[in-house]
Amino acid sequence: MNDLLENFRLYFLAFLIPLVLSLGFTPLLRLLAIKSGHIDKPTDIKTHKIPTPLLGGAAIFAAFSISLIYMRFYTSFPTGTLRDLRVILAGGAVIFALGFVDDMLKPRGLGVKTKFAVQFAVAACTVYYGIRIHFIQPDHLSFALSVLWIVGVSNAFNIIDIMDGLSAGQAAIGAFGFLLISFPSESIYVNFASAALAGAAMGFLPYNFSYRFKIFMGDSGSLFCGFVLALVAMGTRYTDVNPLGVYAPLFILAVPIYDTLFVSVMRLRRGHSPFLGSRDHFALRLEIMGFSRRRIVSMTSAVTLMLSVFAWLITQMPLDWGVVIVGVLAAEFLLVGAAISKIKI
Numbered sequence: 001m002n003d004l005l006e007n008f009r010l011y012f013l014a015f016l017i018p019l020v021l022s023l024g025f026t027p028l029l030r031l032l033a034i035k036s037g038h039i040d041k042p043t044d045i046k047t048h049k050i051p052t053p054l055l056g057g058a059a060i061f062a063a064f065s066i067s068l069i070y071m072r073f074y075t076s077f078p079t080g081t082l083r084d085l086r087v088i089l090a091g092g093a094v095i096f097a098l099g100f101v102d103d104m105l106k107p108r109g110l111g112v113k114t115k116f117a118v119q120f121a122v123a124a125c126t127v128y129y130g131i132r133i134h135f136i137q138p139d140h141l142s143f144a145l146s147v148l149w150i151v152g153v154s155n156a157f158n159i160i161d162i163m164d165g166l167s168a169g170q171a172a173i174g175a176f177g178f179l180l181i182s183f184p185s186e187s188i189y190v191n192f193a194s195a196a197l198a199g200a201a202m203g204f205l206p207y208n209f210s211y212r213f214k215i216f217m218g219d220s221g222s223l224f225c226g227f228v229l230a231l232v233a234m235g236t237r238y239t240d241v242n243p244l245g246v247y248a249p250l251f252i253l254a255v256p257i258y259d260t261l262f263v264s265v266m267r268l269r270r271g272h273s274p275f276l277g278s279r280d281h282f283a284l285r286l287e288i289m290g291f292s293r294r295r296i297v298s299m300t301s302a303v304t305l306m307l308s309v310f311a312w313l314i315t316q317m318p319l320d321w322g323v324v325i326v327g328v329l330a331a332e333f334l335l336v337g338a339a340i341s342k343i344k345i
Contacts, residue, residue, distance in 0.1 A: 014195035021063035022203025029055035030215040054103050056204050057221025061096045063200040084189035091126045095227045099220030123150035131231050150230040156256035157226030164208050165297045171225035172201035177252035177308030182236040190235040197228050238315050244322035248311035285343040
């Protein structure tokens with residue numbers, strides 16, 4: 001019981017420290033962005049109306065990294081998690097830097113080929129050092145799918161970053177979802193990384209929603225959040241009770257993954273590259289239906305919260321109930337996708 005309480009205290013600190021740091025760093029970095037001209041200007045594809053500072057991702061990254069470094073040196077941090085957290089911090093730093101440079105060079109940016117080359121290289125190094133999908137054999141297939149998973153989820157959070165609070169909110173709730181499934185284990189990195197990312201993202205959100213002090217996290221923040229979540233998704237055992245538990249990460253990350261697949265299909269159907277921006281996103285289609293942006297973000301957050309609970313349930317319930325949950329949710333996504341695709345943009 002004492003060990004459980006101590007672990008809970010450590011996880012709470014891992015959440016609270018980045019929350020406070022992010023709340024403090026974000027307005028400071030907003031001022032720095034304004035003074036340095038690091039501003040995201042509206043375009044035909046982007047949906048914001050006024051030029052907006054872009055350094056929110058730096059606040060998330062700094063709060064996340066500093067909190068985990070503090071936890072390592074100033075608390076009774078379990079040493080068994082150190083290697084994996086070093087990999088997350090090192091890989092996350094490169095992904096953050098990639099997004100930061102891309103933000104600095106906007107509106108042109110680095111280009112799709114350059115960004116993907118760096119992302120695939122970082123993902124390959126991460127998998128090489130042991131953070132990978134372990135239930136797939138042979139090893140070369142596990143390696144390839146793990147790399148694709150990391151790159152795909154990283155970009156999914158970037159793609160969905162089209163509306164205040166949408167991507168960061170999904171990151172915060174998704175991190176809590178993985179913490180829910182992995183707790184109370186203290187032998188893996190998932191708990192600490194999930195708690196730290198949830199705190200860092202939540203500290204950024206009030207400013208992202210604000211009108212007077214608005215700031216965006218940019219590609220640096222969205223790619224970093226997606227990268228961390230892709231890694232923590234591969235660090236927990238899901239199938240101890242039934243094999244369908246392997247779908248739990250897909251439930252927790254369903255909204256960004258769904259939007260990525262949805263916009264890719266819609267663009268390809270029109271003969272456009274899936275890598276070029278457009279207004280095909282499900283959230284923008286809901287806006288056309290008359291929903292406010294706050295309502296859309298609230299609804300998607302509620303959906304992800306609900307899906308996180310279902311993700312936990314399928315890791316705890318017998319196989320027959322797992323089949324029912326997976327079947328119903330899959331059918332719901334297909335029906336919703338078909339309905340949303342009919343909305344003209």
